[in-house]
Amino acid sequence: MKRIPWTLVVFAVAFFVPWLGSRFYTFIATDVAILALFALSLNLLLGYTGLVSFGHAAYFGIGAYTSAIMMKTLGLPFWLAWPAAGLAGGLFALVFGFFCVRLTKIYFAMLTLAFAQIVWAVCFKWNDVTGGEQGMPNVPYPSLGWMAAIPGLDGFRVGDRFYLLTLTLVAIAVAALRRIVASPFGRILTLIRENPERAEFIGIDVRRYQLAAFSIAGIFAGLAGSLFGIFNRGVFPDFAYWTKSAEVLIMTILGGMGHFWGPAVGAAALTILNLQITAYTEYWPLILGSILILLLFAFPGGLVGTTVDLARRLRGGTRGNGGRDARRP
Amino acid sequence: MPEPSFIFGQFVGGLTASMFLFVTAVGLSLIFGVLRVLNFAHGSLYMLGAYLAWQIMNWLGPGPEHFWLAALGSAVVVAGIGAAIERLLFRHLYGREELYQLLFTYALVLVLADVCKIVWGTQQLSVSRPLSLSGGTTIFGTLVPHYNLFIIVLGPALALALWLLLHRSPAGRIIRAAVLDREMLGALGANVGWIYTGMFALGAFLAGLGGALVTPVKTIVPGMDVEVIVEVFIIVVIGGLGSMWGTFLGAVVFGQVLAFGILLMPRFSIFSVFALMAIILIVRPWGLLGRRLTR
Numbered sequence: 001m002k003r004i005p006w007t008l009v010v011f012a013v014a015f016f017v018p019w020l021g022s023r024f025y026t027f028i029a030t031d032v033a034i035l036a037l038f039a040l041s042l043n044l045l046l047g048y049t050g051l052v053s054f055g056h057a058a059y060f061g062i063g064a065y066t067s068a069i070m071m072k073t074l075g076l077p078f079w080l081a082w083p084a085a086g087l088a089g090g091l092f093a094l095v096f097g098f099f100c101v102r103l104t105k106i107y108f109a110m111l112t113l114a115f116a117q118i119v120w121a122v123c124f125k126w127n128d129v130t131g132g133e134q135g136m137p138n139v140p141y142p143s144l145g146w147m148a149a150i151p152g153l154d155g156f157r158v159g160d161r162f163y164l165l166t167l168t169l170v171a172i173a174v175a176a177l178r179r180i181v182a183s184p185f186g187r188i189l190t191l192i193r194e195n196p197e198r199a200e201f202i203g204i205d206v207r208r209y210q211l212a213a214f215s216i217a218g219i220f221a222g223l224a225g226s227l228f229g230i231f232n233r234g235v236f237p238d239f240a241y242w243t244k245s246a247e248v249l250i251m252t253i254l255g256g257m258g259h260f261w262g263p264a265v266g267a268a269a270l271t272i273l274n275l276q277i278t279a280y281t282e283y284w285p286l287i288l289g290s291i292l293i294l295l296l297f298a299f300p301g302g303l304v305g306t307t308v309d310l311a312r313r314l315r316g317g318t319r320g321n322g323g324r325d326a327r328r329p
Numbered sequence: 330m331p332e333p334s335f336i337f338g339q340f341v342g343g344l345t346a347s348m349f350l351f352v353t354a355v356g357l358s359l360i361f362g363v364l365r366v367l368n369f370a371h372g373s374l375y376m377l378g379a380y381l382a383w384q385i386m387n388w389l390g391p392g393p394e395h396f397w398l399a400a401l402g403s404a405v406v407v408a409g410i411g412a413a414i415e416r417l418l419f420r421h422l423y424g425r426e427e428l429y430q431l432l433f434t435y436a437l438v439l440v441l442a443d444v445c446k447i448v449w450g451t452q453q454l455s456v457s458r459p460l461s462l463s464g465g466t467t468i469f470g471t472l473v474p475h476y477n478l479f480i481i482v483l484g485p486a487l488a489l490a491l492w493l494l495l496h497r498s499p500a501g502r503i504i505r506a507a508v509l510d511r512e513m514l515g516a517l518g519a520n521v522g523w524i525y526t527g528m529f530a531l532g533a534f535l536a537g538l539g540g541a542l543v544t545p546v547k548t549i550v551p552g553m554d555v556e557v558i559v560e561v562f563i564i565v566v567i568g569g570l571g572s573m574w575g576t577f578l579g580a581v582v583f584g585q586v587l588a589f590g591i592l593l594m595p596r597f598s599i600f601s602v603f604a605l606m607a608i609i610l611i612v613r614p615w616g617l618l619g620r621r622l623t624r
Contacts, residue, residue: 052428099611106367106427107614110566114607117559121600243555246369246435253432283447289439296429296436297421 007261011171018160028275030163032268033170034227039251039263040177041220046249047257048181049213050193051101054109054245055116056221058096059089061240063222064229065123065130068139071230073129078142082169082226089222090215092119097214101207116245124237135236139229166227173223178260180216189213250292256302265304334470341468343588344581345477348484349543351580354561355491355573356535362508362571363528366430370414370437372558373445374533378407378540379549380445383454396459396545404538411533415526442554451551456544476545483542488577495573504528508571563606569619578617 017029038060045051063085070081096115100108123130130136144161156164180186188209192199196206229235238244247270255266270288278284299306357371381403382396389395414437422430462475495501506514507524515521540557547553560583568579583602590598609616 046428052431054431099607103610103614106365107610109427109431110367110562111607111610111614113562114566114603114610118600118603118607121597121603125596125600127596242559246432249428249432250435253428283443285439286443286447289436289443292432292436292439293418296433297418300425300429 011167014167015164018156018163023157023159026160026163028272030159030166030231032271033163033167034224034231035248035251035267035271036264037170037173038221038224038228039248039255039267040174040260041217041224042248043252043257043260043263044177044181044189044213044217044220046252047259047262048186048193049189049210050196051210051214052105052109053100053112053214053217054242054249055096055112055114056217056248057240057242057244058112058116058119059093059218059221060225060228060244060248061116061119061123061235061237062092062218063089063225064235064239065136065225066222067226068136068229068235069129071142072136072139078230082223085226086219086223089225090219093218093221094211094215097211097218101210101214113242113245116240116242120237120240120242123240130235130237133237135234135238136229137234139232139234141230162230166231169223169227173220174264177220181260185209185212250288254291254295254302256305258301259304259308262302262304266302269303337469338471339588339592340585341471341473341477341481343584344481345584346587347580347584348480349539349546350557350560350564350583351484351577352487352542353536353539353557354564354568354580355487355576356532356539357561358565358568358571358573358576359491359535360528360532361565363504363511364525366427366434367562367570368532369431369434369558370441371434371532371536371561372554372556373438373441374407374411374536375540375557375561376445376549376554377410377441378403378537379544379553380449380454380540381406381537382541382544383456383549384449386456394459394461396456399456400538400541403541404534407537407540408530408534411536412526412530414533415529419529420522420525438554438558442551445554446551449549454549456549458545480542484577484580488573491573500527563602565616566606567609567616569616572616572619575616575618582617 014029014033018026020026038056042053042056045053045056066088067078067081067085070076070084071078096112100111100115103111124133126132141158141162142165144158144165147156147161147164181189188199188204192204192206192209199206199209225239228239251266251270252263253266254270255264256262273291274284274288277287281287295302301309353371353375356374357368360366360368360371382399385399385402386395389398419430419433422433458474458476462479465472465474466478467473493501495505503514503519503524506519507521507528511521514524540553564579564583565576566579567582568575568577582605586602586605587598590601594601613619
């Protein structure tokens with residue numbers, strides 16, 4: 001029996017969300033798609049290279065501000081602003097990462113956090129360019145009039161059209177990420193995660209590879225940030241704050257960093273749960289914190305890791321290791 | 330050139346801020362020194378200390394010197410909470426990767442923030458200064474409230490007391506041994522488990538005390554936890570994580586950079602402390618007075 005290409009199935013199903021006709025579903029789906037890309041970009045560092053970045057929101061924020069400034073202040077089109085956001089995220093990650101990869105473990109995490117806070121402070125205070133504390137509201141949508149020419153899309157609201165654009169762009173970006181982790185370059189990153197000393201011994205310039213991974217993760221975070229700024233109808237300093245970095249870490253861990261799709265599942269689960277729970281109670285952080293504690297103690301492999309493990313056990317195979325095989329083969 | 334009295338005023342203002350933060354920061358630093366974990370929830374314990382001080386003041390009713398009881402009482406309660414968290418939850422994560430420990434402390438930030446909201450609501454609360462320190466004295470043309478003077482004296486006194494505890498007491502000897510090599514200490518028969526609990530409680534006590542002491546000069550609001558953790562985090566990184574005098578120096582530097590940064594770059598003073606922190610991490614990751622970690 002041939003394996004079902006689940007990835008394609010998911011994207012195909014997701015593509016038809018606007019046809020459900022509900023503004024709410026489209027809203028959730030856009031949110032999930034963008035945050036999934038953000039979480040997947042972090043996992044290139046966390047799950048594949050073994051670098052714990054506590055400041056990944058910096059590049060998300062930089063991407064968001066770059067495209068917002070280009071589209072709102074300079075009036076440039078989206079097809080220029082979006083790649084520019086990725087470029088800006090990648091360039092800043094290259095500069096900051098140059099210093100970060102020189103440090104080990106906890107100090108690496110702290111320096112990424114420090115740089116993210118610098119980005120936040122600049123966004124927060126540079127009123128003339130970033131709008132300061134008030135952020136930049138009313139970032140324009142890209143012009144999507146051309147979509148009306150496509151049969152079947154003419155009746156759609158701008159939110160639905162933006163969703164289709166987002167989904168397409170996210171799909172392309174994720175496909176690129178998938179290619180990267182499956183490439184020889186990606187395998188070297190895994191090797192570095194498993195045993196940096198050994199990688200060094202066989203002649204790999206560990207820092208350079210880590211820096212490359214850091215920059216690539218910055219590019220994709222920037223691309224996600226750009227989309228989020230438009231989706232959110234505004235860009236705010238909070239995008240780069242340390243709590244945002246913690247949020248994306250939680251998504252990644254919740255889904256499971258040992259699996260390529262784990263972070264995307266985590267992003268979807270957390271976003272949908274958030275929307276469901278905030279309808280009943282304002283104490284979402286309390287519930288999120290409790291889920292996180294439960295997760296850390298009971299399901300260290302995350303949702304995907306635990307499911308994979310369970311499926312394996314049900315099939316009567318050997319006992320899995322919490323889906324962490326990608327981390328510890 | 331600004332007037333000398335103005336410069337002195339900035340200096341005293343910066344020093345006051347430093348010493349307020351030192352009380353909390355040194356707790357974070359001590360916990361890191363022994364447990365090797367960055368406790369994001371330290372700011373939450375600080376906020377808890379502030380709310381509890383207000384609560385105890387409320388229970389005691391108006392009294393000129395009830396503040397001291399409230400501050401001490403709240404710090405003791407926070408220490409108890411810290412010890413409970415360490416005993417019941419945190420110790421199960423010691424064998425795990427740092428990432429999980431960091432995320433656990435972040436989960437505590439989320440939970441404690443909401444617990445405070447549920448118990449005390451979202452309105453601003455404030456505590457009045459103790460009567461004995463309500464006045465002020467003019468020094469070099471700057472009016473310094475007595476309460477601020479008290480804090481400026483308390484900071485070094487606390488540092489000295491902690492130094493005595495760490496370097497001149499039997500308990501301190503064990504703690505310092507735990508900082509150097511906890512495996513060896515365990516092998517030598519010390520009860521490392523209780524040392525950890527004790528350190529966590531002491532750190533929590535200092536966080537709670539810092540939060541309680543700040544109530545007469547700052548209103549108690551939700552969000553003060555996330556705000557203060559960033560500040561004490563910068564302080565301990567500048568001074569050196571795990572180093573007591575380093576934290577003291579870090580606090581002084583932080584206060585002065587902020588106080589004079591406002592004069593030089595009115596808008597970007599907050600930027601300057603983050604930049605300082607990044608530079609320290611790049612040049613000397615273990616901080617000004619910290620010890621280079623061998624592991």
